[in-house]
Amino acid sequence: MIRMLLRVLGHEYARPVRRTVALMTATAVVEGLSYALLVPVLRELFGSTPEDARPWLIAFGTAVAAYAVLRYVSDMSGFRAGTTLLRGMYHRLGDHLARLPLGWYGGGRVGEVAVLASRGVLQAMSVIVHLLAPLVSACVTPLTIVGVMLAFDWRMGLAAAVAVPVVALIQTRTGRSMAAADADRVERDHEAAGRVIEYLQAQPVLRAGGRTSERFEALDGSLRGLQRASRRSTLSALPGILGLSLTVQAMFTVLLALGADLVLGGKAGAAEILTILVLAARCADPLLSLSELGGRLRGARTELTGLDAVLRAEPLPEPSEPALPEHHGLEFASVTFRHGDRTVVDGLSLTVPEGRRLAVVGPSGAGKSTLLQLLARFYDVDAGAVRVGGVDVREVDTETLMSRIAIVFQDVHLFDGTIEENVRLGRPGAGEAEVRAAAAAARLDEVVGRLPGGWDAKVGERGALLSGGERQRVSIARALLKDAPIVLLDEVTSALDPVNEAAVHEGIERLMAGRTVVMVAHRLRTVRRADRIAFLDGGRIVEEGGHDELLRRGGRYADFWDLSLAPAAGE
Structure with missing residues (x-):
């Protein structure tokens, strides 16, 4: 023991x-x-x-x-x-x-x-x-x-x-x-804990489906299993x-x-x-x-x-002799990545010169967000190499790599603190003037101005007291404050209303200025200003080129573009 x-x-x-x-x-x-x-x-x-x-x-x-x-x-x-x-x-x-x-x-x-x-x-x-x-x-x-x-x-x-x-x-x-018996009880305990979390997170779905008075069968089943396991454990001790x-x-x-x-x-x-x-x-x-x-x-x-x-559990290995990226360009060199039995990225090669913008589009499940995660080294590739500044990300220590990358995800995670505390996560040592400037650039100051408490307003657990657009502005302000030379954007406007989308776009444009950018987007209007567009399907690049060039080709990107312009049914 x-x-x-x-x-x-x-x-x-x-x-x-x-x-x-x-x-x-x-x-x-x-x-x-x-x-x-x-x-x-x-x-x-x-x-x-x-x-x-x-x-x-x-x-x-x-x-x-x-x-x-x-x-x-x-x-x-x-x-x-x-x-x-x-x-x-x-x-x-x-x-x-x-x-x-x-x-x-x-x-x-x-x-x-x-x-x-x-x-x-x-x-x-x-x-x-x-x-x-x-x-x-x-x-x-x-x-x-x-x-x-x-x-x-x-x-x-x-x-x-x-x-x-x-x-x-x-x-x-x-x-x-x-x-x-003890091992079974602990396993059931962990399963029940996961079901409780799922039940709490699923409340909007359950209530929208009119199931507020029904029992959640998955949770009930796991709790019954825990009860039986606890009884067996107690009886085996007698x-x-x-x-x-x-x-x-x-x-x-x-x-x-x-x-x-x-x-x-x-x-x-x-x-x-x-x-x-x-x-x-x-x-x-x-x-x-x-x-x-x-x-x-x-x-x-x-x-x-x-x-x-x-x-x-094996963490991602750190290099024994870390290397420093020589610039801020990005490269995927014959990258293959598997998640379980599924090949998510299959032999993909792609480059993004320093200071240029790449937009990655394609159907759901094509592997678009995975590219961003590989760049940030949330995973290691199964074959090939992902390079930042000419250096394989596996040869760069995590602190150095993350100091050069700012990420804005669609699903923004905020901690249960004040707005200022959440913005400061981008650079904890930043001065007050720098925080305020980043907030203004992201148009977060508008949100702060109408909230009771201003900068000291609590955002709630996971930012529950803010709207989706307001949370996204906090995330952009955080990225602006970090002032990293590489920016990764993942579907940042896909679920925003027009007012918040306009505000977020303005902040995103300021964030991207002069930086190396890789953006993933479903709304194709957001990618028109990209220097290059890669259309991904099945983990492979189907088409690559500028916006106008891809439209002239009349291929998969052009089809997607036409669909994005088509009026909604019934209008």
Whole structure:
């Protein structure tokens, strides 16, 4: 368990964890030895001269005081280590998730990561704070007491020692029998979390479909599955709990019978046997707590396993000797990219000279947005190369590459903060005048002027308090503030009303001025000013050329252009 914890956290945290474990072990041993002093105390109290118990009582009090100090120190060490590990775990997990390719996030992993990043991390890190000390105490204190019993009466000690392998065997068997049930429960938990997120995000669709009073079958099914898995997990723990309880009770019964026989046979004193039985009774509580601790530890181990799996996912490799782009031109050289079994980009070659604008058009699913993602190295190509400034993007470190690229997506993500905070994401160190200038260029100042609170107005989660056009203006202002030499635009006006579209177009024109631009658009009117247009279909370039040239050819682009000009049906 500790080895897995250190593997998940990183071995730089090994020293505080080992120090905490050593302190907790020493505390448990001192606790067991303090109980051992009860033997001479009770022996003297029940003897002919009870006053002789005074030195032993002082020793017992000293041992208890030492235990209290050690317990305080070890508990504080556990809390400090736990908070340090929690902070380190969040940082490591966040840094790692930021380096994973976007394709990793498919297949329901959003719900899984949401659970791991919240409850999972807390449960895993609670091992150090809340579980490690009771576990060490439950294991080490009884073993110390058994050693003391062996020292005072080998027969009673040997009888108690027989229970040790039995308890260990029960715990091992219980853990193995529950492993499958626990894994199934965690899988169902993650699935249910994903369904809850889906249900919340699907509210507009469900309500538009008149299903506000219906149950969401997919969510209900996942919750029923979670309920069944939780019931199986609970039932599979019962044999271990009952077995452990019966073993502890049987051990105490055997010790009681053996002690009575030794006393009645004159082979041991009553006070001494009584004290040993008190020690044996003291073993019962920590041993019985092993069932609860074992269940909580298995839960924490399951979360650790999930975290370990996420952290073992291969990020995009960073170059050992990073190269610097020599200019701001772009190139796709015989690029092939597959997503699962599907070839999204197939042997594509394309160049964009520095300071020029390329528009990529084509039907849905043609691979247009994938080109932008490959340029930003959200994925690595399967064959060929994507170059920025004559250098393969795989040879440029991520920070350098992203500092040269500004991206404006159709689906704008804003964080739950103020408008200014979201704009400043483009360049956190920018001055107030620079932020205001970028906002004015994107016509975001119009939005700020009519919002209560102005620049301090909250945008809500994912920018929910702003309209689509307003969110897009924030995104453009963010890109303008970044002032990167390469701009990637992905369907930035496809879902805007005419007023917002005009405002966004004005901001986009200012953003593109003097920069290398690759834009993806469905509305072909937005690509007329491009220096070159590439028509993509099936991951390949079908046509390439200027707007007027492609219209004269009368090919696929011309057909798309005619369709875009055709009046809507019924007008």
